Amino acid sequence: MxxxxxxxxxxxxxxxxxxxxxxxxxxxxxxxxxxxxxxxxxxxxxxxxxxxxxxxxxxxxxxxxxxxxxxxxxxxxxxxxxxxxxxxxxxxxxxxxxxxxxxxxxxxxxxxxxxxxxxxxxxxxxxxxxxxxxxxxxxxxxxxxxxxxxxxxxxxxxxxxxxxxxxxxxxxxxxxxxxxxxLANTRADFIFKGRASHAAATPHLGRSALDAVELMSVGVNYMREHMPSDARVHSAILDAGGIAPNVVQANARVRYSIRAMELQDMLELVQRVHKIAQGAALMTETSVEMKIVSAVSNxxxxxxxxxxxxxxxxxxxxxxxxxxxxxxxxxxxxxxxxxxxxxxxxxxxxxxxxxxxxxxxxxxxxxxxxxxxxxxxxxxxxxxxxxxxxxxxxxxxxxxxxxxxxxxxxxxxxxxxxxxxxxxxxxxxxxxxxxxxxxxxxxxxxxxxxxxTPYVSPLNADVMPPLDMSKG
Missing domain, CATH: 3.40.630.10 (Zn peptidases)
Structure with a gap:
């Protein structure tokens, strides 16, 4: 033996x-x-x-x-x-x-x-x-x-x-x-904040965070034509702003998973997706915060x-x-x-x-x-x-x-x-x-x-383990 x-x-x-x-x-x-x-x-x-x-x-x-x-x-x-x-x-x-x-x-x-x-x-x-x-x-x-x-x-x-x-x-x-x-991968939440209002009586006074989420999705879809063919971007809406259609949604949150074959390509895509989110916020007169949830290298x-x-x-x-x-x-x-x-x-x-x-x-x-x-x-x-x-x-x-x-x-x-x-x-x-x-x-x-290509962690020092991420 x-x-x-x-x-x-x-x-x-x-x-x-x-x-x-x-x-x-x-x-x-x-x-x-x-x-x-x-x-x-x-x-x-x-x-x-x-x-x-x-x-x-x-x-x-x-x-x-x-x-x-x-x-x-x-x-x-x-x-x-x-x-x-x-x-x-x-x-x-x-x-x-x-x-x-x-x-x-x-x-x-x-x-x-x-x-x-x-x-x-x-x-x-x-x-x-x-x-x-x-x-x-x-x-x-x-x-x-x-x-x-x-x-x-x-x-x-x-x-x-x-x-x-x-x-x-x-x-x-x-x-x-x-x-x-x-694939190198970043999961990031985009948190939009707008202003609630009566969707029928005073829609002009509302600023819809959900509209911003939808416009961000449109922008990301147009980006797909102009990103590496082996990259992947997908999303899930975590908070659509409520269940009442007669209330302009003041808050909405969407999580994006952004992937590419190489770490540097992924980091560049994250910045492009962030710019799209900022553009959606500009169009809807809302604000947006990007929060990194997790990230991994190839x-x-x-x-x-x-x-x-x-x-x-x-x-x-x-x-x-x-x-x-x-x-x-x-x-x-x-x-x-x-x-x-x-x-x-x-x-x-x-x-x-x-x-x-x-x-x-x-x-x-x-x-x-x-x-x-x-x-x-x-x-x-x-x-x-x-x-x-x-x-x-x-x-x-x-x-x-x-x-x-x-x-x-x-x-x-x-x-x-x-x-x-x-x-x-x-x-x-x-x-x-x-x-x-x-x-x-x-x-x-x-x-x-x-x-x-020296290793650089895709996680900034201020990003902590998302111990509550399973709560949504």
Whole structure:
């Protein structure tokens, strides 16, 4: 048995407790910055496993870090545990059936993500202790990835300053090294204030904040023709000014998400959107305030770590799914459209198959057409060499942020993929510790990228974690 196999046996020995942790967190879905019970569950498990635990990083009550080891290189495994609003769903059924009407649900699989990352940390720490290898293993419990940018705040406050390598993963349809692609993103609220009046008797005395919101939307839509084709701007009205049409709306609030492939392009778009808001206020004789809610950077890749991770994933092979796993996955696929399934194959640049679950490791050199969102791990990747696994926790084609992800979140197939992801992450961490050339190459790759464009946090110093953002 070689070192990797011994390491993986440690993970197999610890996996049941972490699968149970994942299932408990699935059953207590908590959204951005409200993850009190989920964080407490993670803390309790870290303590049980012998980690020293520190809470409240960057002033965020639901963040934490656990560490084993006194000296040596620091390998960090990054976990998450926030859920999404409105995605309540029973587990293990192929039909939409909420547990609680309007309730939350783990529609991005973060119950698995946090537990899988912790499993990697637990397994690696146990292996290092047995072999007498000097290193520090950390598990970072990171809340509020879904729009709250917790990691970006943690980076700004120095939580990763002494980390040598950061490793994470995410649920997905396929088994692959996650492409280092994400959009830089700012969420900003535009708060308009006008003057109330009787909409029939004295409309000329009113100044409508809602009119300003609507005119801002028109302006942003005209801007779309003149912004980079891979940029994205979308919005949600948080306060339309009331429910009475006979009252001119004196207050209105709209939240914009402004994204671009590069951080600087995103920052420029934010300023353009702000100018449009100011123009809407000018046209309606209202006032406007822009308030940054959160912001994240795009993700930087790291070729040396990606190759090391690929090697580990290749040796592992895909998870061993059984007939029961495949049968349920087919039932889930029956709820999807052909376009859903075709989209994920286009994303990885591979021809479609009839398999309901992943059967191969995606090659690194395919002609991808990736489906790109935003994530706060982007900011970590600017200050620490970072790499991520994609593991097949769902039926091929399952769109994320849907009830279909929630219902698969406690299934045996998801558990198998989570354990596989932990093994790949732990093996990559071990390689970084035991291979000085890999560690040096990973750091050099990051230094080369940031020498050209140094990291600047997208969060100004006066922007604090939006701990109440889930209240609207």
């Amino acid at each position: 070689n070192d990797r196999q011994e390491l993986w046996s440690k993970i197999d020995g610890a996996k049941q407790r972490l699968i149970e942790l994942s299932d408990r967190v699935w059953g207590m879905p908590e959204v951005c910055y409200t993850e009190l019970r989920s964080a407490a569950e993670h803390k309790a498990e870290l303590l049980h496993q012998g980690f020293r635990v520190k809470e409240g990083l960057a002033g965020i009550p639901t963040s934490l870090v656990g560490e084993i080891g006194e000296s040596g290189p620091v390998i960090a495994f990054l976990g998450e545990y926030d859920a999404l609003p409105g995605l309540s769903q029973e587990a293990g059924i192929a039909e939409h059936k909420p547990v609680e009407a309007g309730g939350h649900g783990h529609g991005c699989g973060h119950n698995l993500l946090g537990s899988g990352a912790m499993l990697a940390a637990v397994g690696l720490a146990a292996f290092l202790k047995e072999k007498g290898i000097t290193a520090r293993v950390r598990y970072y419990g990171c809340p509020a990835e879904e729009g709250g940018a917790a990691k970006a705040f943690m980076v700004r406050e120095g939580a990763f300053d002494d980390v040598d390598v950061a490793i994470s993963w995410h649920p997905y349809s396929f088994w692959e090294v996650a492409p280092p692609l994400s 993700t930087l890749g790291n070729k040396p770590l990606e190759q090391a991770l690929y090697n580990a994933m290749d040796e592992l092979g895909v998870p061993s799914f059984d007939d029961g796993d495949r049968a349920f996955a087919r039932k889930i696929q029956d709820t999807l459209s052909d376009a859903d399934i075709a989209a994920v194959y286009r994303a990885i640049g591979m021809p479609a198959t009839d398999e309901p679950l992943a059967t191969f490791l995606t090659p690194q050199d395919t002609n991808r057409k990736p489906l790109i969102g935003s994530t706060d791990i982007g900011d970590v990747s600017w200050v620490v060499p970072t790499v991520q696994v994609h593991a097949p926790t769902v039926a091929i084609g399952t769109p994320f942020h849907t009830w279909q992800v929630v219902t698969q979140g406690k299934m045996p197939a998801a558990h198998k993929a989570m354990v596989h992801a932990a093994k790949a992450m732990a093996a990559t961490g071990l390689a970084a510790i035991t291979d000085p050339i890999l560690m040096e190459s990973a750091k050099a790759a990051l230094s080369e990228q940031t020498a050209r």
